[in-house]
Amino acid sequence: MGESTERARGPVWARDAAKPRSALTREAIVTAGLAIADAEGLDAVSIRRVAAELGARTMSLYTHIGSKEDLLDLMADEAAAEVLVPGELPGDWREALTVIARREREAVRRHPWMIELVSRRSVVGPNMLRHVEQTMSALSGLDLPIEGKFHVIAAVNDYSSGFVLREARERMAPRRDGWTDAERDAFMRPYLQRLIDTGEFPNLAPLMKDGIPSTDDNFERGLRWLLDGIARDLGRG
Amino acid sequence: MGESTERARGPVWARDAAKPRSALTREAIVTAGLAIADAEGLDAVSIRRVAAELGARTMSLYTHIGSKEDLLDLMADEAAAEVLVPGELPGDWREALTVIARREREAVRRHPWMIELVSRRSVVGPNMLRHVEQTMSALSGLDLPIEGKFHVIAAVNDYSSGFVLREARERMAPRRDGWTDAERDAFMRPYLQRLIDTGEFPNLAPLMKDGIPSTDDNFERGLRWLLDGIARDLGRG
DNA sequence: TCGTCCCTTCGTACGCCGTATCGCAATACC
């Protein structure tokens, strides 16, 4: 049977995991991957490393996952579970969407590597779908066709993703290039000063000099703007 | 001199390129990298591959760039040049921001790999800064403190990034897993059907069945919502 | 109880990758 060695196809979540005969299970592998990614970043997650962490040999992992991509998909969906809001959603659709968006942000702050995964491929695992379902349910009180609801949650989600992407990038910066804040400043300042001196950046120069003003409610403000715009449009219809 | 072999530090853009003695220049390397990424995706860009493309040996590239990360930074900033709007911006700040946002989207549609770079690290090259400067200049007619302007462009940019991230992900999907649309459908449908059958997704089931309704003005609509919300807030102040 | 089959484990090996190190040759400068 030549095809017995063929690589598994289709979404990982639709494929059976191997029967557990020891502690080496798909679940344990995913959990170990998550721990490594949380502690050392996504680049530290290698098949060899995960195996070592579990006291197994490298190739044993392939009994339970089809490839490294599979592992990353499973990790992403596992983390997506944290986005789900437990309990009832607020009745008001704006409050409900806000609560959900906050949770997205918090989950990414806990697991910044989610950003890198999400920018590589769509995650359509069960937890991610539960999240979309929950978000759609936040709009169930609205008299709107399903496409309209989808447009709303897509726009809100796009804003959250973008914010969270930018935030995660800024938070990861020190670890990625291995600089302390002082080093970073020492390296960047002369470069930025030279750019300021060209006079090419009249509107930006004050910000480059003083740094970017960052208050914690930037996220809330942008979200409020967007929801205001949506509410006005719905009210007009 | 032990420190002569030390790795270069600080932002790439602040470091001198080597003097060109042949066709092997920093610029040529970046251009070759861009071509490969456009044609085959970011994963196809390796130092060895870029060198081969230029008819050089692998290690010669390191005369002109400090590391692969440097090359990726330079590529990202090169692509960022395409985001700059040539000529005058519209006088109305909403129109100006819209024009800029459209250009961001178009640039990423041409170079989907930008998404992966941008989710890894901040790009603060000259072209990216020119882009931010241009965006700030779109608000120069507004009577708003500089922090306020920054909050506005940050929110608009977050929305654009999020949309464009989602769009790029969807567009890259077929290439990434090497499925045709038919295969994708064949693999996904039974999986989604099983999820629908659980009854856990009452709000989502219609969308999973019929696919996501995608019209081309989703981007414009979300942007309009956000700008409406901002305009109202500014008008009230 | 004894085969038989299946399924998990994993040793080995291949072809990629980024890049440290260092010799060499050509150029630039005095």
Place this chain on the structure above:
DNA sequence: GGTATTGCGATACGGCGTACGAAGGGACGA
């Protein structure tokens, strides 16, 4: 013409994902 500098590249190292196939143990029918 001699010397210092600098671009180029051969070699090598330690990582990676994973194909292949051998080995061993549990399940199960005879």
